[in-house]
Amino acid sequence: MATKLTDLAALGGTPAADDLLTIVDVSDTTGGATAGTSKKITYANLGAGGIMTQIATTVNNAAVLNMKYDDTPITLVAATAGKIHVPVSVTIVATGAGSAESSSDDLRLGWDATTSAASDYIGAFRDFMSGISSGVTTYNMNLTNTTTTTAFPASAVNKPLQLWCNDVFNGGWSMVVYTTYHTITV
Secondary structure, eight states: OOOOGGGSOOOOSOOOTTOEEEEEETTOOTTSOTTOEEEEEETGGGGGGTOOEEEEEEEOHHHHTTOBTTSOOEEEEOOOTTEEEEEEEEEEEEEEESSOBOSOOOEEEEEOHHHHSSSOOSEEETTTTBTOOEEEEEEEEETTSOOOOOOOSSOOTTOOEEEEESSOOOSSEEEEEEEEEEEEEO
C-alpha cells in the first residue's frame, strides 16, 4: 500500500548529503505520465541549484594568532572544482580567555586571502575583538542585506572561502565561525 507524502514524518535537522528526495522530471515522460516521471535525487545534488549549507568552524587561539592573510588564513569552505562558494551570512561567537586584543586589526571574509588581502574582500569586522579579554561576544555579518559590491581581481571559481586578518591579532581568544553559504556550479 502506498503512503501519501503528507503522511510521512518530518525530517528533524539538516538533511545529510546522501539523503534522498522525490522529484518530478517534467522533461521525461517515459514513465507514462504526460506531467513527467518521478525520480530520486540526493540532497547534495540540490547544492548546484543554490540550496543553503551551514558549517561551523572552530578556531583556537593559536590559529587566531596566526591567521594573517599571508600566514595561515582560516579556510571556512574548501575550494571545489568548477564551483564558487557564495557566503550569505557569517556569525562568529568569540570567547575571550586571556589578554585583551590590542591590535585594532580587521577580520575579513573573502575568496583566497593572498589574492584579496588588501581591499578585495567580501565583508569585514573592523577592530575585531578590540579591548576584549573575557566573556563571549557574538558578531554577525549578513551579506544579503548589503549594498556593498565586491570586485575580486581574479576568478572566484575553484577558490576557498576564507577568513583572515589584515595584520596580526595578539589577544587571548578563540571563536566558532558559523558560515551559511550556497554554491554555484559554473
